[in-house]
Amino acid sequence: MNDQKTWFITGASRGLGLEITKAVLASGDNVVAGARNRAPELEKLKHENLFVVSLDVTQEEQVIEAIGHAISKFGKIDVLLNNAGFGLLAAVEEASDKEIRHMYDTNVFGTLNMIRHTLPHLRNQRSGHIINISSVGGLSGSAGWGLYNSTKFAVEGFSEALSKELTPLNIHVTAVEPGYFRTNFLDGSSLNTISNIIDDYEDTVGKMRSRAVMVNKMQPGDPKKLADALIQIVYSQKPPLHLPLGKDALESYQTKTANFANDIEAWKDVITGTDHSS
Numbered sequence: 001m002n003d004q005k006t007w008f009i010t011g012a013s014r015g016l017g018l019e020i021t022k023a024v025l026a027s028g029d030n031v032v033a034g035a036r037n038r039a040p041e042l043e044k045l046k047h048e049n050l051f052v053v054s055l056d057v058t059q060e061e062q063v064i065e066a067i068g069h070a071i072s073k074f075g076k077i078d079v080l081l082n083n084a085g086f087g088l089l090a091a092v093e094e095a096s097d098k099e100i101r102h103m104y105d106t107n108v109f110g111t112l113n114m115i116r117h118t119l120p121h122l123r124n125q126r127s128g129h130i131i132n133i134s135s136v137g138g139l140s141g142s143a144g145w146g147l148y149n150s151t152k153f154a155v156e157g158f159s160e161a162l163s164k165e166l167t168p169l170n171i172h173v174t175a176v177e178p179g180y181f182r183t184n185f186l187d188g189s190s191l192n193t194i195s196n197i198i199d200d201y202e203d204t205v206g207k208m209r210s211r212a213v214m215v216n217k218m219q220p221g222d223p224k225k226l227a228d229a230l231i232q233i234v235y236s237q238k239p240p241l242h243l244p245l246g247k248d249a250l251e252s253y254q255t256k257t258a259n260f261a262n263d264i265e266a267w268k269d270v271i272t273g274t275d276h277s278s
Contacts, residue, residue: 008032080122095196112158126169130162130173134152163241221248
């Protein structure tokens, strides 16, 4: 690596965000680490290239202030890594309007806050890379994860649109779709649960709740290897628009596309028969 980059990483105090922060610092790059609460793990790093900012991505004024501090400290932002987010394990019917909106505020609108207020700097530079941490759940919906899936489907959609808008400005966009990685995502700190449990969903969502408990801390993905993969794409001349990470993520994507292709083949006459007759 011959040029030092500055990364702005949200949700950097734990989980994937913390591992990515450590790896980026070890590579020699600068990190602006956004943390909503006091971050003792970040404070322990005591690295000269680390700048920690207080940041709740749902609060637009905090976003503007944090980006300003980042520019003042390092003079630029090369990589915006939108990692802040959390899950909600519930049937679509079970969750309340308040619970759903709370998740959207962080996973969708918080990510958009960061993008909108960082982009003027990236456009002025005519360079940069926006990395949005989506999920395997942004590739395919699953029982119990439908509401969380919907936030990540949103991330996938605006990432694709952004790529088309920003490519002429030499700004890259990548949506990263991790499978199950061994982090705290399935803990109470990152996964919200609900009290309105409906018995009719026991065979579907209930089984998913049990599975989440069973696989917690046994997920196949290695967060350190994920961090290394992100550094690799940042320094690539042609970074991908989509980056599913983990064998489980790849399998999910392949199953989804195969099922999609089967539906198209089975209903091709109906699909192609809806245009005006010429």
